Amino acid sequence: MCCFPVGDSEKAHALKKGRFWITPDPYHNDDNIQIGREVKISCQVEATPPEELMFSWLKNGRALRSSERMVITQTDPDISPGTTNLDIIDLKFTDFGTYTCMAALRGGGIPEISIDVNISSTTGLAGPGLHKLLM
Numbered sequence: 432m433c434c435f436p437v438g439d440s441e442k443a444h445a446l447k448k449g450r451f452w453i454t455p456d457p458y459h460n461d462d463n464i465q466i467g468r469e470v471k472i473s474c475q476v477e478a479t480p481p482e483e484l485m486f487s488w489l490k491n492g493r494a495l496r497s498s499e500r501m502v503i504t505q506t507d508p509d510i511s512p513g514t515t516n517l518d519i520i521d522l523k524f525t526d527f528g529t530y531t532c533m534a535a536l537r538g539g540g541i542p543e544i545s546i547d548v549n550i551s552s553t554t555g556l557a558g559p560g561l562h563k564l565l566m
Contacts, residue, residue: 445479446534449544464550470522474532474546475514482508483538486515489531527551 453464454471464470478484488495488503495517497503502518513534519526527550535543 446476446484446536446544449474449476449532449534449546451475451532451546451548453548464522466522466524468522470519470550472517472519472530472532472548473514474516474534475511476534476544478513478534478536480536481512483536484513485535485537487533487535488515488517489533491528492531495530522550 451472451474454473474486476484476486486505495501495503500520502516502520504516504518506512506514506516515532517530517532530548530550532546532548533543534545
């Protein structure tokens, strides 16, 4: 966390407490992530000021853009502030890899936060293929 003054208002700028969670397909009563089903990766970061928070998603180090099968959304700040979601529709073997959620404040000035999630053939909610790296 780093803070610095901005003008006379002495606003603190900070990013902290990055976390993630994975939600298996909500339409099936199963806690495992399975090929052919939907999976949602959610990433939440506390930011000050919250309105300046920006997110981006990477897969294996390459920028992801929202598409028909990879849907990127940001939740309503009144419901779940500082949260972005990546929905992978119809999970395929080619979707296996490391997904990175990157959070930063507009204008920069402080280090960004990144969270890595590895989805592999052994991934379950508590499986050995799931890794979290918080920097």
